Amino acid sequence: MKRILFILVLPLLVFGAVDVSQMAGTQAKDEVTETRVNSQKTNSMGENPAEKNEDIEIKLEESFVRVFGEHLFNGNFTQFKQHIYNPDYKLAIGDRVNVKIWGAVDFSSTLVVDSQGNIFIPMVGAINLLGVKNSALVKVITRSINKVYKSNVFVYADLDIYQNISVFVTGNVNKPGLYEGLSSDSIIQYIDxxxxxxxxxxxxxxxxxxxxxxVVKKVDLYDFLLDGKMELFPFRAGDVILVGSVQDYVFVKGDVQKPFRFELGNTIHNLSDIAKVAGVKPIVTNAVVRSHRQDRQLLVSAYDKKQFAEVKLYAGDEVEFRPDYVAENININIEGEHNGLRSIVVRKGTTLADVAKMIVANNQSDINALQVFRKSVAMMQQELISAQLKELETLALTSSSVNAEQAAIRATQARTILEFIERAKQVEPKGQIVIDDVRTYASVVLEDGDRINVPNKNNLVIVQGEVSIPGAFVYTNAKDLKYYIELAGGYSNRADIARVLVINNSGKASKYNGRWNYAAIKAGDSILVLPKVDTQNLQVFGMLTQILYQIAIATNVVLKM
Structure with a gap:
C-alpha cells in the first residue's frame, strides 16, 4: 500500500514520502535586509562618470511591530491652520486689528500694530496695544476713546490676523525642533x-x-484616538511640547480589529479594557496571555471571556484573542464531474472513503482519482516558496564582482531575478494532497473546508511551458513523453530539456530528463517543460531551479523566467 503524500517541495526537492509533522513545524522567517548592487562602467582612462553608474537599491520587507496610533502623523495636519478665538493671545507688533466706532462718530478701519506697539485712530491718537490680551482688546480701546468722546460712542474691535508663534517640539519625536504655527493650532499639528x-x-x-x-498641561492622545476628544490649548511663543518615552505596553494579536502594541494607562488595566480598545471580534471566546515576569519566568495562561475583567495586565504581556469552539461536524465542498451536492456536512473524523460513497457519480466521473485540496497545505506551500524567494533575493543582490564588466552583467541579471520574484509572489498554491492509490482513501481524514474534486474521465494530455505549441492533446495508448513533446512542436530554445515534470491527476510529480527518458504517459497527465536558468552563479542557479520546481508542482503552472 502506498503512502499519502503532501505536495510540498522541500529544499532538497525530494519527491517521495514526506513527514507531515516536520512540514507543519517549518516556518518562513522574515529577513530584514537592505542591499545595494552597483554596476559601474569604467573607461580605459580609469574614469568613472557618475552618470554612467547603474544602481539597484532594494529594501526587503522589514518585520516590525505595529503601534496603535502610527497612522496619526502622516503630514496631513501640517497643511491646515485653524483661526480660533484665543482670549489669552497677547497682541504683538504687526498684528492687524479691525476697529469699528459708531454713534457720535463713525469710523471703520483695519489698523496695524506699529513698531512701537501702537495703533492710531484719528481724533483719538495713539493707543498702545503691545502685550494686551485678546480678551481685553475692546476694553482698552474703549477706555482710550472715552477720554475724547465722553458719551454716545460704541466700539467693536477684533484681531484680523494672528501672528505666528514659535513652539519647541522635543523628546521622542522624529524631528525635534522649533516650529511656527498659530497659538490656536492643536498639539497634534505641532507634533505632525x-x-x-x-x-x-x-x-x-x-x-x-x-x-x-x-508643566502647564498633560495630554493623552489615546483620548483623541479612541474617543475623538481633543481639548484645544492656547499656545504662546516659547512653549515646549515634550513627548515622553513609552513605558508599559502590551502586544495584541488574534481575532481583533486592531492588532497593535498598546500603551497601558488610566483607561487600560485588564483584559476587558484591552479587548474593548483592540476591538475583539464577536467570535472571540477566550484569550491567551504570555507574561514575562521579573523573576525571569514566562507564564502562559488562558482565560475565558467571563474572566477578562479580573485579569490584570503587566508590561510586556502578549495577548492573543481567539475563538475556541468544539465542532462535531465539518463542511466539505465537492467539485468537478458528479451529479450530487456541491457542499456537504459530515462528522469530524470522516474519511475520503466515506465521502466517496456519498458522491453521486455519472458516466464521466473518475471516482478512482479523487483530488483533495486543503487550505493548510496551500499555506505551507506558500510559506516555503516565500522563504526561498527571500533567500534568492538576498543572493541576487549580494553577489560580488571582480571587475566593472562583470558588475554590469550581475546588475542586469539582478533586475531580471527581481522581476521574476515579483511575479512569483503572486502565485497561489493549490494545496493538493497527493493520493496515489485509491486504497488509501480510508486513511485520508478530512478537515473542515477541504475541497474534493472529481476529475473527468478525459483522454487528454496537457503540454505546457517551454515548447513550441503548448496545448491539450488526445491521449494515445502506449505513447511516451517524447511523442507528446513532438506533438507540441518540440522543445523551444529556452527549454531546460534535462528537467521535465510530469504531474498525474493524483498530484504525484515525477522528474525526467527529456533527452533520453521516454517515460510512459497516462490520460489526464500534465507535462511541464521548465525554462533554462541563465546565470553563472551556482547558488542563484540552484535556488532558481528549486523555486521553479516548487511553483510548478504547487500550481501545475510553469512560471516564465
Missing part, C-alpha cells in the same frame, strides 16, 4: 510638523506642555 512620534520608543500617552519650565 516634527514628523510625528517615534514609534519605537515614543509615548502617545505621556505628552507635556511646558511654559517657563513648568
Amino acid at each position: 510638523k516634527a514628523a510625528g512620534i517615534n514609534l519605537e520608543y515614543g509615548s502617545f500617552r505621556d505628552i507635556q506642555i511646558l511654559r517657563n519650565n513648568q
Whole structure:
C-alpha cells in the first residue's frame, strides 16, 4: 500500500514520502535586509562618470511591530491652520486689528500694530496695544476713546490676523525642533510638523506642555484616538511640547480589529479594557496571555471571556484573542464531474472513503482519482516558496564582482531575478494532497473546508511551458513523453530539456530528463517543460531551479523566467 503524500517541495526537492509533522513545524522567517548592487562602467582612462553608474537599491520587507496610533502623523495636519478665538493671545507688533466706532462718530478701519506697539485712530491718537490680551482688546480701546468722546460712542474691535508663534517640539519625536504655527493650532499639528512620534520608543500617552519650565498641561492622545476628544490649548511663543518615552505596553494579536502594541494607562488595566480598545471580534471566546515576569519566568495562561475583567495586565504581556469552539461536524465542498451536492456536512473524523460513497457519480466521473485540496497545505506551500524567494533575493543582490564588466552583467541579471520574484509572489498554491492509490482513501481524514474534486474521465494530455505549441492533446495508448513533446512542436530554445515534470491527476510529480527518458504517459497527465536558468552563479542557479520546481508542482503552472 502506498503512502499519502503532501505536495510540498522541500529544499532538497525530494519527491517521495514526506513527514507531515516536520512540514507543519517549518516556518518562513522574515529577513530584514537592505542591499545595494552597483554596476559601474569604467573607461580605459580609469574614469568613472557618475552618470554612467547603474544602481539597484532594494529594501526587503522589514518585520516590525505595529503601534496603535502610527497612522496619526502622516503630514496631513501640517497643511491646515485653524483661526480660533484665543482670549489669552497677547497682541504683538504687526498684528492687524479691525476697529469699528459708531454713534457720535463713525469710523471703520483695519489698523496695524506699529513698531512701537501702537495703533492710531484719528481724533483719538495713539493707543498702545503691545502685550494686551485678546480678551481685553475692546476694553482698552474703549477706555482710550472715552477720554475724547465722553458719551454716545460704541466700539467693536477684533484681531484680523494672528501672528505666528514659535513652539519647541522635543523628546521622542522624529524631528525635534522649533516650529511656527498659530497659538490656536492643536498639539497634534505641532507634533505632525516634527514628523510625528517615534514609534519605537515614543509615548502617545505621556505628552507635556511646558511654559517657563513648568508643566502647564498633560495630554493623552489615546483620548483623541479612541474617543475623538481633543481639548484645544492656547499656545504662546516659547512653549515646549515634550513627548515622553513609552513605558508599559502590551502586544495584541488574534481575532481583533486592531492588532497593535498598546500603551497601558488610566483607561487600560485588564483584559476587558484591552479587548474593548483592540476591538475583539464577536467570535472571540477566550484569550491567551504570555507574561514575562521579573523573576525571569514566562507564564502562559488562558482565560475565558467571563474572566477578562479580573485579569490584570503587566508590561510586556502578549495577548492573543481567539475563538475556541468544539465542532462535531465539518463542511466539505465537492467539485468537478458528479451529479450530487456541491457542499456537504459530515462528522469530524470522516474519511475520503466515506465521502466517496456519498458522491453521486455519472458516466464521466473518475471516482478512482479523487483530488483533495486543503487550505493548510496551500499555506505551507506558500510559506516555503516565500522563504526561498527571500533567500534568492538576498543572493541576487549580494553577489560580488571582480571587475566593472562583470558588475554590469550581475546588475542586469539582478533586475531580471527581481522581476521574476515579483511575479512569483503572486502565485497561489493549490494545496493538493497527493493520493496515489485509491486504497488509501480510508486513511485520508478530512478537515473542515477541504475541497474534493472529481476529475473527468478525459483522454487528454496537457503540454505546457517551454515548447513550441503548448496545448491539450488526445491521449494515445502506449505513447511516451517524447511523442507528446513532438506533438507540441518540440522543445523551444529556452527549454531546460534535462528537467521535465510530469504531474498525474493524483498530484504525484515525477522528474525526467527529456533527452533520453521516454517515460510512459497516462490520460489526464500534465507535462511541464521548465525554462533554462541563465546565470553563472551556482547558488542563484540552484535556488532558481528549486523555486521553479516548487511553483510548478504547487500550481501545475510553469512560471516564465
